[in-house]
Amino acid sequence: xxxxxxxxxxxxxxxxxxxxxxxxxxxxxxxxxxxxxxxxxxxxxxxxxxxxxxxxxxxxxxxxxxxxxxxxxxxxxxxxxxxxxxxxxxxxxxxxxxxxxxxxxxxxxxxxxxxxxxxxxxxxxxxxxxxxxxxxxxxxxxxxxxxxxxxxxxxxxxxx
Amino acid sequence: xxxxxxxxxxxxxxxxxxxxxxxxxxxxxxxxxxxxxxxxxxxxxxxxxxxxxxxxxxxxxxxxxxxxxxxxxxxxxxxxxxxxxxxxxxxxxxxxxxxxxxxxxxxxxxxxxxxxxxxxxxxxxxxxxxxxxxxxxxxxxxxxxxxxxxxxxxxxxxxxxxxxxxxxxxxxxxxxxxxxxxxxxxxxxxxxxxxxxxxxxxxxxxxxxxxxxxxxxxxxxxxxxxxxxxxxxxxxxxxxxxxxxxxxxxxxxxxxxxxxxxxxxxxxxxxxxxxxxxxxxxxxxxxxxxxxxxxxxxxxxxxxxxxxxxxxxxxxxxxxxxxxxxxxxxxxxxxxxxxxxxxxxxxxxxxxxxxxxxxxxxxxxxxxxxxxxxxxxxxxxxxxxxxxxxxxxxxxxxxxxxxxxxxxxxxxxxxxxxxxxxxxxxxxxxxxxxxxxxxxxxxxxxxxxxxxxxxxxxxxxxxxxxxxxxxxxxxxxxxxxxxxxxxxxxxxxxxxxxxxxxxxxxxxxxxxxxxxxxxxxxxxxxxxxxxxxxxxxxxxxxxxxxxxxxxxxxxxxxxxxxxxxxxxxxxxxxxxxxxxxxxxxxxxxxxxxxxxxxxxxxxxxxxxxxxxxxxxxxxxxxxxxxxxxxxxxxxxxxxxxxxxxxxxxxxxxxxxxxxxxxxxxxxxxxxxxxxxxxxxxxxxxxxxxxxxxxxxxxxxxxxxxxxxxxxxxxxxxxxxxxxxxxxxxxxxxxxxxxxxxxxxxxxxxxxxxxxxxxxxxxxxxxxxxxxxxxxxxxxxxxxxxxxxxxxxxxxxxxxxxxxxxxxxxxxx
Numbered sequence: 001x002x003x004x005x006x007x008x009x010x011x012x013x014x015x016x017x018x019x020x021x022x023x024x025x026x027x028x029x030x031x032x033x034x035x036x037x038x039x040x041x042x043x044x045x046x047x048x049x050x051x052x053x054x055x056x057x058x059x060x061x062x063x064x065x066x067x068x069x070x071x072x073x074x075x076x077x078x079x080x081x082x083x084x085x086x087x088x089x090x091x092x093x094x095x096x097x098x099x100x101x102x103x104x105x106x107x108x109x110x111x112x113x114x115x116x117x118x119x120x121x122x123x124x125x126x127x128x129x130x131x132x133x134x135x136x137x138x139x140x141x142x143x144x145x146x147x148x149x150x151x152x153x154x155x156x157x158x159x160x
Numbered sequence: 161x162x163x164x165x166x167x168x169x170x171x172x173x174x175x176x177x178x179x180x181x182x183x184x185x186x187x188x189x190x191x192x193x194x195x196x197x198x199x200x201x202x203x204x205x206x207x208x209x210x211x212x213x214x215x216x217x218x219x220x221x222x223x224x225x226x227x228x229x230x231x232x233x234x235x236x237x238x239x240x241x242x243x244x245x246x247x248x249x250x251x252x253x254x255x256x257x258x259x260x261x262x263x264x265x266x267x268x269x270x271x272x273x274x275x276x277x278x279x280x281x282x283x284x285x286x287x288x289x290x291x292x293x294x295x296x297x298x299x300x301x302x303x304x305x306x307x308x309x310x311x312x313x314x315x316x317x318x319x320x321x322x323x324x325x326x327x328x329x330x331x332x333x334x335x336x337x338x339x340x341x342x343x344x345x346x347x348x349x350x351x352x353x354x355x356x357x358x359x360x361x362x363x364x365x366x367x368x369x370x371x372x373x374x375x376x377x378x379x380x381x382x383x384x385x386x387x388x389x390x391x392x393x394x395x396x397x398x399x400x401x402x403x404x405x406x407x408x409x410x411x412x413x414x415x416x417x418x419x420x421x422x423x424x425x426x427x428x429x430x431x432x433x434x435x436x437x438x439x440x441x442x443x444x445x446x447x448x449x450x451x452x453x454x455x456x457x458x459x460x461x462x463x464x465x466x467x468x469x470x471x472x473x474x475x476x477x478x479x480x481x482x483x484x485x486x487x488x489x490x491x492x493x494x495x496x497x498x499x500x501x502x503x504x505x506x507x508x509x510x511x512x513x514x515x516x517x518x519x520x521x522x523x524x525x526x527x528x529x530x531x532x533x534x535x536x537x538x539x540x541x542x543x544x545x546x547x548x549x550x551x552x553x554x555x556x557x558x559x560x561x562x563x564x565x566x567x568x569x570x571x572x573x574x575x576x577x578x579x580x581x582x583x584x585x586x587x588x589x590x591x592x593x594x595x596x597x598x599x600x601x602x603x604x605x606x607x608x609x610x611x612x613x614x615x616x617x618x619x620x621x622x623x624x625x626x627x628x629x630x631x632x633x634x635x636x637x638x639x640x641x642x643x644x645x646x647x648x649x650x651x652x653x654x655x656x657x658x659x660x661x662x663x664x665x666x667x668x669x670x671x672x673x674x675x676x677x678x679x680x681x682x683x684x685x686x687x688x689x690x691x692x693x694x695x696x697x698x699x700x701x702x703x704x705x706x707x708x709x710x711x712x713x714x715x716x717x718x719x720x721x722x723x724x725x726x727x728x729x730x731x732x733x734x735x736x737x738x739x740x741x742x743x744x745x746x747x748x749x750x751x752x753x754x755x756x757x758x759x760x761x762x763x764x765x766x767x768x769x770x771x772x773x774x775x776x777x778x779x780x781x782x783x784x785x786x787x788x789x790x791x792x793x794x795x796x797x798x799x800x801x802x803x804x805x806x807x808x809x810x811x812x813x814x815x816x817x818x819x820x821x822x823x824x825x826x827x828x829x830x831x832x833x834x835x836x837x838x839x840x841x842x843x844x845x846x847x848x849x850x851x852x853x854x855x856x857x858x859x860x861x862x863x864x865x866x867x868x869x870x871x872x873x874x875x876x877x878x879x880x881x882x883x884x885x886x887x888x889x890x891x892x893x894x895x896x897x898x899x900x901x902x903x904x905x906x907x908x909x910x911x912x913x914x915x916x917x918x919x920x921x922x923x924x925x926x927x928x929x930x931x932x933x934x935x936x937x938x939x940x941x942x943x944x945x946x947x948x949x950x951x952x953x954x955x956x957x958x959x960x961x962x963x964x965x966x967x968x969x970x971x972x
Contacts, residue, residue, distance in 0.1 A: 040358075042443065044442055044443060045443065047893060048443070048897075082186075095182040098179070100185055101675070101861055102358075102408070102409065103674065104190075105410075106185055107188055110186070137358070137900075138356060138897065139411055139861070139865045142864075144864070
C-alpha cells in the first residue's frame with residue numbers, strides 16, 4: 001500500500017479533510033472517508049453519470065478522477081441541494097413530476113440538471129434531453145425527469 | 161398531490177399521490193446496500209473470473225495473493241466443491257451448477273475464486289495475483305450450432321447441450337393446419353439483453369460459527385424459491401439462513417432475482433475466512449456475468465382461414481440459457497404458458513420448446529419475462545397474415561380477439577383471463593393514434609418515395625406468476641410419479657398495526673426497487689381506515705426472520721399491484737372487523753348494527769355514539785380488561801393473501817401460469833431514412849388495462865420505463881459475443897442503454913376492467929410495455945419498408961444491419 005496523502009477540500013460549503021491512498025477514487029473518498037453516501041457508483045467508467053457532482057461549479061464524474069485531483073477544490077454533492085430542511089426547487093420538481101423511481105441515478109441526475117440550468121436557464125425540450133443524456137436512468141423512461149427539469153427551469157431559484 | 165376535501169366517500173385510491181419515498185432519495189439519504197455497513201469490521205471481496213468462454217481448470221497458484229498484506233483468505237472453486245452443493249435446477253438433466261466454477265469455466269466472467277481482504281482496493285490487487293491454470297476448450301455461442309453433433313459439449317454429465325425439451329400440444333393443431341386455407345411460416349431471432357439496473361449487485365454476509373446462523377444483507381428481490389435453494393447449497397436449515405434487504409434497491413427489473421449464486425459465494429467466503437464479507441459487483445462484472453433474458457431462435461407457423469380467422473399456431477423455440485441452466489429457467493419458455501395464445505381465440509397450438517446451453521452469460525427473468533419474445537413473434541405473424549390476405553393489421557386482429565363477453569376466459573393452455581375488454585382497448589388505441597389519418601399520411605409519404613410505417617401490437621399482460629408453471633418444463637409422466645410433489649401458489653402478506661395513539665404502521669414482506677410500495681400502501685390503508693396517507697408509516701425492508709412470508713414471496717412478476725395490495729387491504733379489513741366487534745362490546749350493541757365508516761365505528765343507521773380508531777386503540781392497548789372475552793389484546797392484523805386460481809400444472813400441460821391478466825394495445829408510426837437507416841418514432845400510443853389503478857402517476861411511470869426497456873431491446877441493446885465466446889459489450893461504451901435523447905414521446909391511456917379476483921380490482925403493471933415495444937417497433941419498421949420487401953425478423957434493428965438490408969433490397 002502506498003503512503004497516505006492528505007486531501008483537503010470544501011464540500012457543500014464545509015471544509016473537509018481526509019487521508020487516503022493516492023489511487024483512491026474521488027467517489028470512494030466522498031462515500032467512505034467523508035460519509036457522503038448520496039453520490040452513487042453505477043459503472044466506474046464514466047458513462048452512467050450516477051456519480052456526477054459539481055467540481056468548482058461544473059458537473060464532473062467523481063468515479064473517473066482521483067481524490068487527490070480534487071485537493072483544494074470546491075465540491076457540491078446531492079447532500080448540498082436542500083437548505084434549512086427545504087428541498088431545492090429542482091428536488092421539488094422531481095418529486096412533483098415523478099422524476100425518480102428507484103432513486104439510484106437521481107443524485108447524478110439532479111447535479112447534471114443543476115449544471116444544465118446554471119448554464120442554460122431556459123432550455124428547450126431538446127436541450128434538456130441533450131443535457132440529461134449524460135446520466136442513464138433505467139426506471140423512468142426519462143419522461144418524468146424531462147417534465148421535472150422543464151418545471152424547475154420555470155420555478156424561481158431552479159438554477160441557483 | 162390533490163388532497164380530498166374530506167368527508168365520506170373520498171378515496172385516496174386513484175389519485176396521483178406524491179411518493180413518500182422521494183424525500184430521502186432526493187436528498188442523498190437513501191439506504192442502499194453499499195451505503196451503510198449493517199455490521200462492524202467488514203472485509204471486502206473481489207472475485208476472480210474466467211477470461212475463457214470454455215476451459216478446464218487445472219489448478220490454482222495462490223501464494224502471491226495470500227502473501228499480500230491485508231488479505232485474509234482466498235477461496236477457489238475447489239473450496240466451493242468441498243463446502244457447498246450445486247444448486248437444484250428446474251429440469252431433470254444432470255447439470256451441476258455451483259456458485260463458482262469447480263471443474264470447468266463455461267462462460268467468460270464465471271467466478272473461479274474469491275479474495276477477501278481488508279479493503280476492496282487490496283482485494284482487487286490480490287485478485288490480480290491469483291493464478292488459475294486453464295486448458296482452453298472450443299466454445300459455442302449459437303443455440304443452433306450448439307445442437308449439432310460435432311459441437312463442443314459444455315456438460316459431460318449431460319452429454320449434449322440440450323438442457324431440456326418439451327413438446328406441448330393443445331387442441332388438435334395438426335387438424336388446424338390440414339384445414340387451413342392459409343399457412344404462414346417465419347423464422348425470428350430475439351436478442352440477449354438485460355435491464356442493467358444502475359445499482360449493481362451487492363452482498364454482505366456474516367456466518368456466525370457459534371450460533372450456526374448465516375445472515376445475508378443484499379439487494380435481492382426475493383426471497384421466493386431462491387431462499388430454500390440457497391439454504392440447501394450452504395447446508396443450512398432454512399431457519400438458520402437470514403436474508404435481510406435494505407430499505408432501498410436501485411432498480412432490478414428481474415435481474416436481481418439472480419443474485420442468489422453470489423449470496424451463496426459470499427456466505428461461503430464468510431464461513432471459510434471467519435469474517436463478515438462485503439462484495440459490490442462492478443459494471444463490467446454485471447455485464448459479463450449477472451443475468452440477461454435469453455436469446456432465442458423461433459420458428460413460427462400460423463394456420464388461418466381466408467377471412468383472417470386464425471385456426472392454430474406452431475411455436476418451435478431454441479432458448480439460449482448460457483453456460484448453465486439456472487433456476488427459474490426454463491421459465492424463458494414456460495413463464496407465459498397460460499397466455500401463449502395472447503389475446504386471440506384460436507384453440508389449437510403446438511409448442512416445441514428447447515432450452516440450450518452455450519458459452520454465454522446465464523439468463524433469468526428480465527422485465528416482461530419471455531413475453532417480449534412471445535409477442536414479437538406472434539404479432540409479427542399477425543402482420544404477415546394481414547399482408548397475405550390484404551387485410552388491415554388492426555382488422556385482422558379484431559377478427560381474432562377474445563370478445564368482451566367471454567370473461568373470465570379459459571385459454572386452451574390453462575390460463576384464466578380474469579377480466580378485460582380487448583376490443584374496447586384496441587378501439588381506444590386506434591382513436592388515440594388517429595389511425596386512419598396515419599394510414600392516409602402513409603399513402604402520401606409512399607407516393608413521395610418516403611418510408612413511413614405504422615405498427616400495431618397487442619398483448620395479454622400477465623402478472624403474479626403462479627410458481628406452478630415451472631413444472632411445465634417436466635414431462636407429465638415425471639410429474640405423475642408418486643414421489644413428485646406438485647407446486648402452485650402466489651402469496652403475499654401484510655400486517656397493519658395501530659399504536660396506542662391511533663397512528664398506523666403497515667409492515668410488508670416486499671422488496672421494492674423503485675415501485676413506490678410505501679406510497680401505494682399508505683393510500684390503501686388511508687382509504688380502508690378513513691385516515692390520510694401522511695399518517696400511515698409503511699415499512700418494507702424484508703427480513704426472512706421477522707416477516708411473514710411464503711415460498712412465492714418477493715417483488716417480481718408484477719406481483720405487488722395485485723397480490724401485495726390485496727394482502728394490505730385484507731389486513732386492514734381484518735383490523736376493521738375487530739374494531740367493530742370491540743366497539744360493539746363497549747356499547748353493548750349487536751356488532752351487525754354497527755359499521756366502520758370515516759375513521760370510526762358508527763351505527764349503520766341513524767345517529768348515535770361512535771368510537772374513533774384513536775379511542776379504541778388507546779383502550780385496547782392500555783386497558784385490556786375492556787376487551788371482550790377471547791379477543792386478542794392490542795390492535796394488529798396480519799393477512800396472507802393467495803389466489804385460489806393458482807393451481808399446479810395438469811396432466812395435459814395446462815396451467816394458469818399467472819393470476820391476473822391485463823391487456824396492452826399499442827400503435828406506433830415511424831419513418832425510416834433509407835440513406836442512414838435511422839428510425840424516427842413519430843407517434844407512439846399505448847393503452848393499458850391493469851384493472852383498478854391505485855396511483856396513476858406511479859402506473860404511468862412504470863409504463864414509460866417499461867416502454868424504454870422494450871425500445872432498448874428493439875433498437876439498441878444486445879450482449880454480443882464473438883465466435884470464441886468473448887463478450888464484446890462489457891462496458892456501457894459498448895452496451896447501448898437508451899438516453900433521454902432516444903426516449904420517444906408516449907401517449908398513454910387506460911381502460912379499466914377491475915379484476916374480480918383481488919379485493920381492490922387491481923392487477924400488476926410493472927412489466928407493461930417492455931413486452932410490446934419490440935413487436936410494435938418491428939411491425940412499424942417492416943410496414944415502412946414493405947415497398948422494399950423488407951420484413952424485420954431479428955432484433956435489435958441497428959442502423960448497420962438495417963442499412964445492409966436496404967442496400968440489398970435496392971439492388972435486387
